[in-house]
Structures are given as C-alpha cells and as structure tokens.
Amino acid sequence: IDFSFQQGGWGAxxxxxxxxxxxxxxxxxxxxxxxxxxxxxxxxIRKGNSLDSPVAVTIFxxxxxxxLKGENPKQRIPLEEYxxxxxxxxxxxxSVGVPESRLIRTxxxxxxxxxxxxxxxxxxxxxxxxxxxxxxxCLQVAQDCGIDALDLWTLMQK
Numbered sequence: 001i002d003f004s005f006q007q008g009g010w011g012a013x014x015x016x017x018x019x020x021x022x023x024x025x026x027x028x029x030x031x032x033x034x035x036x037x038x039x040x041x042x043x044x045i046r047k048g049n050s051l052d053s054p055v056a057v058t059i060f061x062x063x064x065x066x067x068l069k070g071e072n073p074k075q076r077i078p079l080e081e082y083x084x085x086x087x088x089x090x091x092x093x094x095s096v097g098v099p100e101s102r103l104i105r106t107x108x109x110x111x112x113x114x115x116x117x118x119x120x121x122x123x124x125x126x127x128x129x130x131x132x133x134x135x136x137x138c139l140q141v142a143q144d145c146g147i148d149a150l151d152l153w154t155l156m157q158k
Contacts, residue, residue, distance in 0.1 A: 090147060
C-alpha cells in the first residue's frame with residue numbers, strides 16, 4: 001500500500017482516474033500489522049479530519065499479519081487476534097463517522113507462487129495456504145460487520 005503511489009502503482013492510477021472528482025489518500029505504513037495499526041489509527045483518523053465525506057475507505061491489512069511465526073515473529077499476528085483487530089478497525093472508522101456503506105475490506109495479499117520463489121532460492125516467510133486463511137477471516141469479519149469486501153486473494157488465485 002505504501003508504494004502504491006509510485007509511478008505505475010495502483011494508487012497513482014486510481015488518483016489519475018479520479019482527478020478533479022475526489023482526492024485519493026493513502027495511510028499505509030510499510031511493515032505494519034493490525035496490532036500496530038490499532039494503536040496508531042485513532043491518531044491518524046479522527047472525527048473531522050479529512051474524512052468529512054469519504055466516497056470509500058478501504059481497509060487493507062493482513063500480508064504482514066500472516067507471516068510465518070518462525071520466520072517473522074515481529075510481524076505475525078495470530079489469526080484470532082487478526083480478526084479482532086480488523087473488527088476494532090471497522091468500529092473505530094464507524095465511530096468517527098464513516099458509514100458502513102463506505103467501508104470496504106480487502107483481503108490480504110500477496111498470494112504466493114511458492115514454487116517460483118523456491119526455484120529462485122528465496123526463503124519463504126509466508127505460505128499461500130496461510131495467507132488464504134487470513135483472507136477467509138477477513139471476509140468473515142466484513143460479513144459480521146455488515147460491510148463490503150473485495151476478495152483479491154481469490155481473484156488472484158484464478
């Protein structure tokens with residue numbers, strides 16, 4: 001997310017398509033997980049600051065949370081805590097006035113081509129199967145909270 005506004009990034013492309021219609025803001029932080037976001041979110045997004053009338057707010061966490069425990073213990077968050085943190089994020093956004101109809105959960109990425117990474121000699125710190133579990137938890141939280149979800153993980157599997 002934090003690199004999405006680089007040349008050719010999806011954030012830059014979205015901002016270009018929506019120029020003079022709305023502002024596209026990014027509050028992504030490289031390496032953050034839902035535990036850390038839960039701490040800083042109230043400082044980043046408060047009632048009355050830059051969210052007066054959002055068209056949409058996407059919540060896009062989970063890639064770092066789904067890291068393998070033995071390979072990346074600082075970023076990994078257990079699945080149950082991940083789901084609870086996502087719920088807390090939605091509740092905070094609702095508390096500052098963002099309606100449910102404007103919230104969109106996006107499943108964690110990336111799906112991985114483990115064979116290609118192994119062939120290149122890369123040590124895996126995530127497994128596609130595990131990221132999929134986090135994606136399913138993300139979708140369940142969205143359903144439980146009554147908000148929309150974009151299942152990028154499944155779309156990219158196809």
